[in-house]
Amino acid sequence: MKLTTTNLRKQFKDKTAVDDVCLNLTPGVWGLLGANGAGKTTLMRMIADILNPTSGKILYDGKDIHAMGEAYRNLFGFLPQDFGFFQDFTVKDYLEYVAALKDVPARETRKKIDSLLHTLTLTDVKNKKIIKLSGGMKRRVGIAQAMLNDPKILIMDEPTAGLDPGERVRFRNFISEFSHDRIVLISTHIVSDIEYIATQNAIMKAGKILDVGTTDELVKQVTGKVWTCVVSTEKMPMYEMQFRIINQRSEGNNQVSIRYLADEAKTSDSVMAPPRLEDLYLWLFPQEEIREEGK
Structure with missing residues (x-):
């Protein structure tokens, strides 16, 4: 299984948000690191087939994802920075609604939802309206909806924003186990959340991929x-x-x-x-602040 971007480019009027990006994503956790405005969200939205590239291709096992259409979306899960929901939805109702949109078989829906509620410690609030939940709980609901269809490709933009340190540890363990035979791409400013679970990291700056490698390989730059x-x-x-x-x-x-x-x-x-991964991050992006555990 491989997801490949070839000479991927996205132009917005006079700004090039993604510039000639070539990646070969294979099963495991991939960290996508970069400062604000680096092009990470634009890249993820193109991989999610939400945004059309100006040029270049995205292939899944050699097939163009846009041509695959529904077949690609059925094996895909996506958590954007801000996921939308109707204000009157309870957690359970919302997940049932998303499951229906993703064509999760009805006989599997309840079991899958119950499992995710338990894993993400949302069982006690399943009948509460999402709008009344804390920011961390809302984020966990977003993670749950992205995983309802047991995706082969999971793309997550700032998944741990709003989570407390204990929740982030549980998330890391969950994602590490989940990624064994899946492609998981995570963009985050909380470098410690991917430092120890990422199979590979891609560093992005000004729309370009500066480097790709394991944490150990990349941190050699700041030895x-x-x-x-x-x-x-x-x-x-x-x-x-x-x-x-x-x-x-x-x-x-x-x-x-x-x-x-x-x-x-x-x-x-x-x-x-x-050296640690956050050292490399601050070396490459000196104006960025690292958000540490508990902050």
Whole structure:
């Protein structure tokens, strides 16, 4: 099973949102990383056959997805950044409605919905109107609707937005297990949500794919550029102006441990640190902020 984009391009008037993107997506979890405006959502909408490319092709096992029509949609699941629902829908009614739209057999619908409600801890709110749910619960309902037809290809745009740390851990475990024989493409700003479950990552900037590889392969780009040291609290304002600090932690006794990015050590006691995916992300996108667990 393979989903291939070939020289994919999308032009909006004078802006090229996606520029000559070539990807070969195979079973497993794929992370799609990039700053706001990189073209990630446009790329996902084209893969979902919601948006037509200006040029290029998207093939599923060698077949054009647009020509496949309903056959492609039947094996596809999609979670957009904002999924729509009628305000009067309860969780259960909405999932039954989506199941009908996806032609999930009636005899399987209840079992599938009950299973997803349990997995995503929504059973207790299944009879509540979606509009009255918290942001995290609404997001979980969105995840459930994307998976109702047991898709072979699952595309998720910011799936963990609004989820608390415990919910994100459960989501990661769920997706990791689900992806064994499926293609799962996840776009997220919460880098830790894909760092340990992604089979491959694609890094996107200004509409182009900069690089593709495993986490271990990609982070080699910032080997020797990640440092840690301990500094005095009084000097922190100066260091914040001079260093690209990506993390800091109070050590007590007016001491602060910092992690920073630089081509070479900035202090005599700096120690080189093993790079992580979020280090690479901030190296490539210095204006972006990493949203950490619990924030």
